[in-house]
Amino acid sequence: MLxxxxxxxxxxxxxxxAEMIAETATTPKQLIYARDTLRLYHYLPxxxxxxxxxxxxxxxxxxxxxIFDLTPGQSLIEHFLQAxxxxxxxxxxxxxxxxxxxxxxxxVADWIPDCIARIQAHCGEKDITLLGYCLGGIFTxxxxxxxxxGPLKNLLQIATPVNGxxxxxxxxxxxxxxFDPDLLVDTYGNVPAWMIEAAFQFxxxxxxxxxxxxxxxxxxDRENVKAHLRITRWGADALPFAGAAFRTLIRDxxxxxxxxxxxxxxxxKAVDLGAIRVPLLHLLAEHDHVVPFASSHDLVRLAGxxxxxxxxxxxxxxxxxTGQRAVTRTWPHLVEWLAPRSV
Amino acid sequence: xxxxxxxxxxxxxxxxxxxxxxNERGWSEAMANFMKxxxxxxxxxxxxxxxxxxxxxxSQGMTGPMAMMNMPTRxxxxxxxxxxxxxxxxxxRIEAALTTALDAGATKPARTRKPPRGKRAPx
Numbered sequence: 001m002l003x004x005x006x007x008x009x010x011x012x013x014x015x016x017x018a019e020m021i022a023e024t025a026t027t028p029k030q031l032i033y034a035r036d037t038l039r040l041y042h043y044l045p046x047x048x049x050x051x052x053x054x055x056x057x058x059x060x061x062x063x064x065x066x067i068f069d070l071t072p073g074q075s076l077i078e079h080f081l082q083a084x085x086x087x088x089x090x091x092x093x094x095x096x097x098x099x100x101x102x103x104x105x106x107x108v109a110d111w112i113p114d115c116i117a118r119i120q121a122h123c124g125e126k127d128i129t130l131l132g133y134c135l136g137g138i139f140t141x142x143x144x145x146x147x148x149x150g151p152l153k154n155l156l157q158i159a160t161p162v163n164g165x166x167x168x169x170x171x172x173x174x175x176x177x178x179f180d181p182d183l184l185v186d187t188y189g190n191v192p193a194w195m196i197e198a199a200f201q202f203x204x205x206x207x208x209x210x211x212x213x214x215x216x217x218x219x220x221d222r223e224n225v226k227a228h229l230r231i232t233r234w235g236a237d238a239l240p241f242a243g244a245a246f247r248t249l250i251r252d253x254x255x256x257x258x259x260x261x262x263x264x265x266x267x268x269k270a271v272d273l274g275a276i277r278v279p280l281l282h283l284l285a286e287h288d289h290v291v292p293f294a295s296s297h298d299l300v301r302l303a304g305x306x307x308x309x310x311x312x313x314x315x316x317x318x319x320x321x322t323g324q325r326a327v328t329r330t331w332p333h334l335v336e337w338l339a340p341r342s343v
Numbered sequence: 344x345x346x347x348x349x350x351x352x353x354x355x356x357x358x359x360x361x362x363x364x365x366n367e368r369g370w371s372e373a374m375a376n377f378m379k380x381x382x383x384x385x386x387x388x389x390x391x392x393x394x395x396x397x398x399x400x401x402s403q404g405m406t407g408p409m410a411m412m413n414m415p416t417r418x419x420x421x422x423x424x425x426x427x428x429x430x431x432x433x434x435x436r437i438e439a440a441l442t443t444a445l446d447a448g449a450t451k452p453a454r455t456r457k458p459p460r461g462k463r464a465p466x
Binding site: 030031032033034035036037039040045047048049050051052084086094096097098122123125168169172173174176177178179180183184187188202203204205206207209210213214216217279287289306307336339340341342343 | 384388436438446453465
């Protein structure tokens with residue numbers, strides 16, 4: 001009897017999970033370029049006319065990009081498409097042992113410019129808007145500052161850390177003479193995905209338990225359960241971190257705090273955030289435990305753009321890109337900001 | 344509320360869960376602050392180092408016994424996964440080339456969209 005009940009519950013859960021996966025990342029898209037693990041996608045326009053300037057979404061290399069296209073009605077990409085934007089997405093993929101030498105330079109000075117060149121050829125426009133989220137935001141900020149005379153038209157940043165001293169917990173761990181990042185990279189090559197997931201949990205230790213308890217309170221609401229499982233699945237779906245990039249960011253960003261000092265080198269040249277001249281919007285969250293406010297709020301102050309804005313929402317790291325408040329308030333503001341700058 | 348309305352049942356487990364959820368952020372912050380203490384972060388860092396070394400030694404030490412039992416090691420499984428990854432990359436390159444070739448003559452929406460009236464970027 002009990003065995004039957006357990007088997008039935010397992011079957012229900014498996015069905016729910018299958019349903020949830022089938023509803024994730026469903027916005028129609030085409031793969032237009034692939035190189036190593038990198039995939040560049042073009043989302044099929046959903047409006048009769050589109051804004052002239054295409055938009056490229058750049059995800060963090062340690063998280064899967066389907067958070068941008070979680071499910072219909074909860075998809076930032078779908079929101080941009082319906083507002084008339086021509087949307088592209090770079091998926092960095094899962095680094096293998098042969099990619100342990102991938103460094104920040106490779107992402108910023110090679111892979112991003114390569115993607116931009118492919119988009120220019122695909123859509124016929126020279127200008128481009130970059131949207132960077134989390135670590136992807138570090139890459140797009142560095143790109144914008146290092147290639148200030150390039151094709152960048154607008155820079156849209158979400159939860160982008162630039163001040164290593166603001167990453168207090170991570171900084172304390174790597175400067176306390178205990179944890180040795182070199183040992184980790186020398187042993188594994190790439191930082192394993194399970195360590196990345198553990199690091200996210202370490203920053204807010206009881207959040208997972210809290211989520212599970214909240215789930216028990218809403219078990220009767222199937223949609224609510226699915227919404228919860230979607231987010232927890234994404235959180236547990238971390239990617240390995242390319243060893244060399246991890247080492248550089250620990251040494252030069254977290255410990256050396258070189259981005260804010262204008263000493264972080266990309267392609268052999270120190271990058272000054274003041275060199276960013278394009279219109280800039282930075283969206284950040286007051287209670288972000290992954291990218292604390294103290295680490296991210298300096299970007300707008302330091303950027304040299306005349307047209308720049310910082311938008312702070314109440315909430316956490318993920319509520320910037322998904323959730324009811326994002327759909328009704330945050331995303332409309334992004335569209336309102338970007339539309340007049342994309343003609 | 345009329346007298347005929349049933350009184351909602353009090354569920355102590357649910358009340359406890361609500362209480363936990365409401366207080367979680369504060370407790371997590373307190374735990375994170377505790378982990379920021381020098382000696383705590385140092386001890387945690389050393390634990391991570393030890394775990395990395397232990398796992399490395401364990402996986403090296405298991406290579407011989409696993410081979411004797413005619414079973415694949417973690418390295419063998421990883422090597423297989425990486426070969427599949429390279430095949431996926433090759434398939435993706437072909438897919439992208441085909442998509443681009445087939446898409447060449449397709450009609451695309453005009454890039455003439457304008458923002459709503461009154462919405463202009465600052466000069």
